[in-house]
Amino acid sequence: MxxxxxxxxxxxxxxxxxxxxxxxxxxxxxxxxxxxxxxxxxxxxxxxxxxxxxxxxxxxxxxxxxxxxxxxxxxxxxxxxxxxxxSNRNQDIIIYVQAAMFMLPKIITGFNQKYPNIKFHISQKQFNKGENNYDFIIYIPSTEEINNKNSLTLLEEELKLAVSKNHHLSEKNSINLDSLSNEKFIGLPPYTKLRKTTDHYCNQAGFTPNVILECYDSPTILELVKNGMGIAFVPKYSWGNIEHQELSLINIHSPKCTRCINLSWRESEYISESAKLFKNYIVEFFSNLK
CATH class of the missing domain: 1.10.10.10 (Winged helix-like DNA-binding domain superfamily/Winged helix DNA-binding domain)
Structure with a gap:
C-alpha cells in the first residue's frame, strides 16, 4: 500500500x-x-x-x-x-474566525508584542465549521453542543438590549423579555448563531420577534438602532465598546440571556509550539476579560 x-x-x-x-x-x-x-x-x-x-x-x-x-x-x-x-523560527498560525471579530485585533496585537516572529493567517468563515486546514476556530457553539477534548469555552457573555437614547425604554435598567413582543427588532440573518440564540430566548418568552430589518454587519445594526429604526440584542463584550455609541443598554432580567464563544482545534496528536503559545494566550485574555 x-x-x-x-x-x-x-x-x-x-x-x-x-x-x-x-x-x-x-x-x-x-x-x-x-x-x-x-x-x-x-x-x-x-x-x-x-x-x-x-x-x-x-x-x-x-x-x-x-x-x-x-x-x-x-x-x-x-x-x-x-x-x-x-528550526529556530516559529510556525504560522491559521485561525478561522466565526465570532468575536472585533476583539481579534486586540488579541493579535497583544500576542504579537510577546511573540513577534509568529505570523497569522486569519479567515472569516462564518458558517462552515467543517474546515480542517486550521490551527484554531473561534466560534459560537449551538445550544446543545458539549465541549470535548478539542474545544473549550473562552467566554460566556451576557446579551443585552440596545435602544436609542430617545426610545421609550431607554431609561430602564432592566426588563423582562416578554415585554418586548410588540417591539420592532433589527438583527442578524436567521442562519447566524446569535440570531438563532436570540430567537430561542424570545420563543421561551412566548413570542416571535418582529424583525423588520436583517443585516450581517453589526456596526450597521448599531447605527440603525441609534437612529431609532428598532431595537437589537447585543453581546456584552464581543461587539466592542457599545456604551460609547450613543445607545442605551438594558439588562434582560428574565430569562437570563447569554451566549458562548468557543475555541476549537484540530483532532491532532501534535500541536505546534506556536499554537500552544497562542492557545494559552487567548485563554488568559478571556479569563482577564471576565
Missing part, C-alpha cells in the same frame, strides 16, 4: 468524482482508476459503488477513509513537529 494511493483515494472519496480528481492532479482517468483498483485488490473489498459515470463511497470506503484521514493527519503532524524541532 503506497502513500500516493491513499492520497488519491482521499481526494476521490471527498470529490465523489474520478474525472474531477484526474483533472485536478493532471493524470489520466484510466491511470487513476487503475490505482484505485490496485488498492481495492490489496484490501480485498470494493471501496466505491459505481453508478454509470458516477462513483459513490460505500460502507467499506467510509471505514477505510476514517483510517486514511487519521494516518495522513499523523504524517502532517510529524512534518510540523520535525519543523519545530529543527
Amino acid at each position: 503506497e502513500l500516493l494511493q491513499l492520497k488519491y483515494f482521499k481526494k476521490i472519496a471527498e470529490a465523489q468524482s474520478m474525472t474531477r480528481v484526474a483533472e485536478e492532479i493532471h493524470i489520466s482517468q484510466s491511470a487513476l482508476s487503475k490505482t484505485i483498483r490496485t488498492l481495492e485488490t490489496e484490501l480485498g473489498v470494493k471501496l466505491f459503488d459505481r453508478e454509470g459515470k458516477y462513483i459513490k463511497l460505500n460502507e467499506n470506503g467510509k471505514i477505510f477513509l476514517k483510517y486514511v484521514n487519521r494516518n495522513l493527519q499523523s504524517l502532517e503532524d510529524a512534518k510540523k513537529e520535525l519543523s519545530d524541532y529543527n
Whole structure:
C-alpha cells in the first residue's frame, strides 16, 4: 500500500468524482482508476459503488477513509513537529474566525508584542465549521453542543438590549423579555448563531420577534438602532465598546440571556509550539476579560 494511493483515494472519496480528481492532479482517468483498483485488490473489498459515470463511497470506503484521514493527519503532524524541532523560527498560525471579530485585533496585537516572529493567517468563515486546514476556530457553539477534548469555552457573555437614547425604554435598567413582543427588532440573518440564540430566548418568552430589518454587519445594526429604526440584542463584550455609541443598554432580567464563544482545534496528536503559545494566550485574555 503506497502513500500516493491513499492520497488519491482521499481526494476521490471527498470529490465523489474520478474525472474531477484526474483533472485536478493532471493524470489520466484510466491511470487513476487503475490505482484505485490496485488498492481495492490489496484490501480485498470494493471501496466505491459505481453508478454509470458516477462513483459513490460505500460502507467499506467510509471505514477505510476514517483510517486514511487519521494516518495522513499523523504524517502532517510529524512534518510540523520535525519543523519545530529543527528550526529556530516559529510556525504560522491559521485561525478561522466565526465570532468575536472585533476583539481579534486586540488579541493579535497583544500576542504579537510577546511573540513577534509568529505570523497569522486569519479567515472569516462564518458558517462552515467543517474546515480542517486550521490551527484554531473561534466560534459560537449551538445550544446543545458539549465541549470535548478539542474545544473549550473562552467566554460566556451576557446579551443585552440596545435602544436609542430617545426610545421609550431607554431609561430602564432592566426588563423582562416578554415585554418586548410588540417591539420592532433589527438583527442578524436567521442562519447566524446569535440570531438563532436570540430567537430561542424570545420563543421561551412566548413570542416571535418582529424583525423588520436583517443585516450581517453589526456596526450597521448599531447605527440603525441609534437612529431609532428598532431595537437589537447585543453581546456584552464581543461587539466592542457599545456604551460609547450613543445607545442605551438594558439588562434582560428574565430569562437570563447569554451566549458562548468557543475555541476549537484540530483532532491532532501534535500541536505546534506556536499554537500552544497562542492557545494559552487567548485563554488568559478571556479569563482577564471576565
